[in-house]
Amino acid sequence: MTPKIVFDNVTRRFDLKGGSFLALDRFSLDVADGEFVTVVGPSGCGKSTALNIAAGLLKASGGEVTVDGKPVEGPGPERxxxxxxxxxxxxxxxxxxxxxxxxxxxxxxxxxxxxxxxxxxxxxxxxxxxxxxxxxxxxxxxxxxxxxxxxxxPVILLMDEPFGALDALTRVQLQDQLLETWSRERRTVMFITHDVDEAVYLANRVVVMAAGPGRLQEIIEVDLPYPRTEEIRLSPEFTAIRNRVWHAVYHQQPAQSHG
Known part of the structure; x- marks a missing residue:
């Protein structure tokens, strides 16, 4: 199956006084049509940078993002x-x-x-x-x-911590509402979050990013059935995946310097 969104060795540098900052380093990822992917990682790992490049709000310094095989060159109504x-x-x-x-x-x-x-x-x-x-x-x-x-x-929803500022109860309610809507509409979703539980609860796959510079650390399959329920959230299977994602996010090895 042809991927809906493809990040192909995407790099992004930001110019700073006296030098530059490498926010994203050769990031590659395929997102399938109709898939719900969440992206987690420590602060400064380039999550939002990657999403903004996919949205056409930022230009990549190297590599490219394509949607349905066409390079992203700016915002578009399909996203x-x-x-x-x-x-x-x-x-x-x-x-x-x-x-x-x-x-x-x-x-x-x-x-x-x-x-x-x-x-x-x-x-x-x-x-x-x-x-x-x-x-x-x-x-x-x-x-x-x-x-x-x-x-x-839009055929693609790009969501940058949309529930991050909400209280816990409202957040859970909107997670359930989003999944209910997604199950009916089956759009392709790329969802950025800092919350490991949220990442696992929503996704088909969790993409874990590493910081310094931002790069792909690990992709973790979430082999849990939809619709997701409180029973699933409290299950040993959910806990096992959550713990794996938590470890991948918070117990990372230091980055190798690429010069």
Whole structure:
């Protein structure tokens, strides 16, 4: 099966005063169509850098990222990006925020309303469609951001710690909601997180990155059935995979210098 997203020896340097910083070092990864991949690693390992290159928000210094075999040369409607910060327009209602990308695409008003309402209902915000973001909780704002990303029908979702700022209960609820939506829509998801439990709970595979410079450390298969449930989260099988990921993240060998 042809991979959906391919990172091929991707390197990224940032220019600093008096030199440069190697954030990503020859990072290679294939993500299959419809796969849910989570990416974990210590701070400074290049997780967000890799995601931003896939989104077309950053250029690689070396190597390339392709989607369906075509090089990523900038942002595109087939890739939806969801950030940790909600990035909602504060002066627009939930409905208007969700319709925003559809308006840019030139969808007629009736079609915009139909699509927006579908995804607002999907994320459980139907009764808040006319509310402004300032009246919503953090979890509700993030659900609105997810609905907006889904509404423009991307085949790929790129998610950069979308639940990182939320309380534990809201985080678990949104994890379950995201998986429920993914199981219906089967989009390709690449999801960055610092949370090992979250990484294992969501994913088909967990990609562990190493820092200094950022590179691929290990890929760990999550051989647990969907739908994921609290019973699975508390199972010995989950604990075993979680412990393996934890060890891979927090007991890494020092990087070899590449000059």
């Amino acid at each position: 939806g990006m969801i950030f940790q910060q909600y990035a909602l327009f504060p002066w627009l209602s939930v409905r208007d925020n969700v319709e925003f990308g559809l308006r840019i695409k030139g969808e007629p008003p009736a079609r915009r309303r139909e699509i927006a309402e579908r995804f607002i209902d999907l994320v459980g915000l139907g009764q808040f469609a006319d509310a402004l973001p300032k009246t919503l909780s953090g979890g509700m704002k993030q659900r609105c951001a997810i609905a907006r990303a889904y509404a423009v029908d």
